[in-house]
Amino acid sequence: MRKAVMPVLSAGRAAFGWIGRRIGPGRLLASGLLLLLLALRITDPPPVEALRVRTFDALQVLSPRVPPADRPVAIVDIDEASLREFGQWPWTRTRLAAMCRKLQEGGALIAAFDIVFSEPDRLSPPRLAETLPDLSEAARADLRAQPDSDAVFAKAIGHLPVVLGQTAASTPVAWTGREPPPQTGTAVVGTDFDPETALIGFPGLIRNLPVLERAAAGRGVFTISPERDGVVRRVPLVLRAGGTVVPTLALDILRVATGADTLLIRTDEAGVVSIRLPELTVPTDPHGQIWVRFSLHDPGLYVSARDLLNGTVPPERLRDKIVLVGTSSVGLLDNRTTPLDRSMPGVEIHAQLLENLLTGATLTVPNEATLIEVGATAAVSLAIILFAPILGALGLLLFGSLVAGQLVFVSWYRFSAHGILFDATYPLLTTFLVYLTLVFTNYFREQAGRKRIRTAFGRYLSPDLVEQLAHSPEPLRLGGEERRLTIMFSDVRGFTAIAEFYKTDPAGLTALMNRFLTPLTNAILDRQGTIDKYMGDAIMAFWNAPLPVADHEAQAAAAALDMLARMDALNAARQREAKAGGHPVLPLDVGIGINTGPCVVGNMGSDLRFDYSVLGDPVNVASRLEGQSKLYGVKIVLGAATADAIRARFPVLELDRVRVKGKSEPETVFTLVGDEDFRRSEPFRQLAARHGAMIAAYHARQWDETGAAAHACRALAEGLRIDGLYALYAERAETFRREPPPADWDGVTVATTK
Template sequence: MKLRALPRWFKRRIGYARLLCLALLIGFAALRLADPAPVEEVRVRTFDFFQRLDPRKKTARPVTIVDIDDKSLEKIGQWPWPRTRIADLITELTRLGALVIAFDAVFPEPDRLNPSDAADTFRNLDEDTRAKLRALPSNDEVFAEAIRKSRVVLGESGAAEELAALDKTLPVTGLAMLGEEPQRFMFQFPGLLRNTKVLEHAAAGRGLFTIKPERDGIVRRVPMIMLAQGQTMPSLSFEILRVAAGSGTILIKSEKAGIKSLGIKGFQLPTDGSGQLWVHYARQDPSLYVPVINVLQKTVAPEMIAGKLVLIGTSAVGLNDIKTTPVSENMPGVEIHAQILESALTGAVISQPIYGIAVEFATALLFGLLVIAFAPLFGPITLVALGGAFATALIGTSAFFYIQHRLLIDFTYPLMSTTAIYLTLIFSSFVREQQQRKQIRGAFAQYMSPVLVEQLAQSPEKLVLGGEEREMTIMFSDMRGFTSISETYKNDPQGLTALMNRFLTPLTNAILARKGFIDKYMGDAIMAFWNAPLDDKDHELNACEAALDMLEHVDELNQAREQEAKDEGRPFIPLNVGVGLNTGICVVGNMGSDLKFNYSVFGDSVNLASRLEGQSKEYGFPIIVGSRTALAVKDKFAILELDFIMVKGKKEPEVIYAIAGREDIAQSGRFQRLRNLTIEMLSCYRTRDWDGALAAIARGRKTDEARSLELLYNLYEARIRGYLENPPPEDWNGAFALLTK
């Protein structure tokens, strides 16, 4: 094969799109290895879905939550309670046979209600009473004594900042390590908040109850071993397991990839590389909870406590220990510890296998290569069907591993990778189609309007003769006095062309800005329409707005030209424009021959719009509209009825109107007087009250508004003089027949 032919062969047989897809396949593999937060979030939300779909089924109830609930707070008082009251709680739970008692709370300061403090702060006490109070044991000592007589695990908290130096004399849980140094993989808290010294020495164990939600606020994984202010600490739940098992130490197994598991005598719990446990959630279970007040009042059923791991925590909203989990939006933090204990003791834990990422890579590679190789060969329906089958297989396999083996296998990475490759191939196909459309635009742009060319590029099948009936609003506009203006440019044709462009450009912009379509330019005239080719439910309103905008643009142009004429010392001739608007059913579409088309419109409504534009100079108003247009916009503009005319070539007469301004003009007193004078004059005219009509005209000429109606008055006065000499026939309906088109 010749070297010069290699690019053509490559493009034909392989294609640059496939090469790009291979690069994407490699890029997604690198992205999965890096595992940034957004990628991880997609994956864990998929695992959330599995937990909601198939939550853990409870096969045993080894845990009871003694709840500091709203009922108990109401009976006992606000938290924290006196340590003597908590000591009573420990004593009663121990009497009922609790296996281990653990606190999802920390007691970092001495009790504020200690007797010695009362002796120093209470007023009006005699010295004998103060001495008796000081002789009593502190509440903390009473609490510690209750702890010594039971198996109690105290809760501790990780803090966001370093606290006072740790007391090295306080007891800590023994740790043994197998494999790599695990501390570098652990979650770290800058500070550690511990209990008072007397309580720490009395407890059988101590663990961190701190639960750190993930980026989206959901608790999915809970660290089982952590670093807090440099101290390696077990979690509260795993410390409960250690104390319950009577084990002296915790064995941490690690490898180069991270922490593998935590073990105690006869038990091992798998974790992820950071020492976290994926919590296998069951539905929220109110039956786990026993109010503290029921225990203190000795009304709790003994079987709820005997032989159970007892967690003391709170569900009270005011104590702010409510978490969001994959199965619940308002689970108390203490129940998350209970769920960990339940799943660990019943063997119902979930985990991500070490080989999981290898399965993900293999799946992404296999399906990615299949799509690259075969997707361009299939039609869209086949591709959609195969894509659906592929997605179903991935999701089904992942769900199978979760439901049957409690393994978390991610399907989102191979699905995203393959979908990105598929979309890239689709996009490359789209680019090729766009290139074809560009060729069509280049071939037909010089023959057709831009809008039609774009329609043709998007849908070439529209390149046929024919049209459709639509209700449309048609506009004709024309420059007044063009002949006299052009005579001043008879020796300067370029100047006349520049003036016309300067005149037509703002008018065109006004039409286009109001959703109009320019049909054609006819010298100094413009034909435009609304509601085609695109639908416009407000076509009458937009057309009238465009007409008023055109007048404003012409005024601005005249001001600029007048200043230019003054500066150059030449006479100034103002430009004026007349506009006719009419609404009705028209035929619109591709009009022309087999060789050349034009998107245009025709019909009686078009003809009437043209006639109305021609009459604007006769009535003295620059914008004249037909009755359907006027009725559609009568609440938005200053509408003035002008005449009832019979257009040449039509059998039905038409009421015509002038648009004198927008709504602000319509509400003005001047326009109201103008309209009342016109209504009075027309009423007399159409009832053959010639004297009344002439009298109304005479009164009108004496008002401030006379100048606005001068041409209209002259027109009607001339008609009335004619009718006085030659009265109209008996069946005359008030219509006036226009003699010219």
């Protein structure tokens, strides 16, 4: 069996490899990503839907609905002013009956309540007769004789076409009437229709009192369910509540206005297609919902219930209008979030929905919208995958910009001109991700090539050069260029004694070398230096090549100070380890020489083997300067050119005029004694003044003054680790006092060692 399968697997791998070579790994990966994203759009999980609806929100924000000049809807608002004048809610039903009479007198076409009256009026006189304590029998009899408030309200409802509100409930609610509740008729046209699966459903329906339900011209559910993020975007026109199909408030208002007895629900295999009334067909989504095209919150829609009851409302405000009765009072908790407003009264959402339906301004998402979006996504993404290698980066950018602009234009045009919602964001996002996949695949391929170069040359070229070669391999040839460089040599003092200490532990010596060479190297690299080579315990480095460094002298000086600080930290750690282990330890001390000048830098060697290195007299001088650090008892020795470049920033002191070994011309050398902050300090100004006086006295053959200045400088330089320098000058002054130099003495010290 295994022998039979192996050829098949081999053939499969070969075929896949051939496809990968012909098409390319980038295209294969991008195609796989495209298939995944298309499947994601078809399944439409919540995050994808959230992205789409927020895009539709943005369209509404950019172009809110402009209400008609002659608005067909008005709102009687139970606002804060009304509650202050007539008391807290709920009001007695006789006051609501008075509102109905006022609406009838004002010429309202239909009144609708965004309120449910599911319980008897607690302020009805007959009810008060049974609930108020300490009433006389005469008073109680008088209250019983008064008309019931709910009956008064029902009578007022009967004189004006009124649509009462109902609300969906999360639990079943029993009907309290003796007869079955009034119900709006529905008829279904189309394929088999299952309201259990097609419509948004609730287990219960809270109705009004039976006496009110029978008196009303219509009944509609005012429940508004926001989406997952709390924003109201879609409102159902019909839903399933309490085991029956019921219209929502706005739809039943229109049914009463058109005189229809039945709602015609058209369906197909996907669910609801549309809902029809005489002279009005409203397309819906498969769940019977429509998208509301919102306008901004409009206070002009509102009439205060206080003004209505007091008779101060102008007649034209209500005449021939559909009047919704609701509340904007914050305490009654009926405010909602829309794409345009963070807090819009729920009654205004119903009012805007009515205007949408009456003016044909509703938004629609065609049933084929998903197919269109998937097709557009696939077409554009495949074009990018196919033409990316041909068009190049600039051509692909222009092509992508053109396609993105077209998608955005189509989405905006269909929304603004036809009220059709088309999501351009998912095609844009998908094509952008496909494009990024191609870009990153090419990037990783380039990185792999650069990694091969780093692996091949990283063992013997400086890190900066390796990185440069990874981006541009052309410099891999023999030759060099002249450039002004700063060169550093560093060496560990007394390394012979340290090596002898480890003569029986060569592995320990190797570990120690790695331990001190690593921080010294990092100090150089952190300051943009290039490591030329390691010579046992010594390091050669340079600045301003292969990459330019504007302030290379200062960077080298800062690196030298950092090297000393890191050596101090290493010595402290080794002392702690030695104390804990109970064994002796030899401290590490480093000397550093730095010089600046014109050099030749480039690939030096043969055709078969070469190194990126530097040649020139400044290199030799830097090496000699490092050797003089022990003689002068300082850590850092600077050449004159380096000192001149940094003396304005760093604390520099003159050491001597020296003729190093192998050189005929003397060199004035300096030392670096601290960082930039110390350069600006008063202690350094005092030290520099006394030090300058010492050097001047020395060259003037004033030996007593030289010795006195050396002792004074030694006291001022406490903690700077240059005591050996002033001990040297004190010793020289004493020696020349006993045996003065010859008359032709020029103050130059001849170095006898490297």
